[in-house]
Amino acid sequence: MAITINGSEYDETKFSDKLKNYIIARQEIQNNKTRLLIEIEKIDVLTEYYNNRIIEELGIDVKETKEKK
Numbered sequence: 001m002a003i004t005i006n007g008s009e010y011d012e013t014k015f016s017d018k019l020k021n022y023i024i025a026r027q028e029i030q031n032n033k034t035r036l037l038i039e040i041e042k043i044d045v046l047t048e049y050y051n052n053r054i055i056e057e058l059g060i061d062v063k064e065t066k067e068k069k
Contacts, residue, residue: 003012003023015023055062 001012002009004010012020052062
């Protein structure tokens with residue numbers, strides 16, 4: 001099977017075990033990064049939600065708050 005690295009194709013079956021492990025480790029890191037970015041997006045949405053609930057409970061006019069910024 002061929003794998004493309006920096007625009008060049010290589011025969012993956014000829015890779016050393018060490019190189020294969022590096023490639024697998026990098027893929028896992030990229031997958032983790034993607035998962036973490038998704039989690040950050042979820043956190044941002046929930047933070048905004050709770051910020052709005054806090055402002056609402058305090059009786060603060062949201063329009064006023066945005067105008068002051």
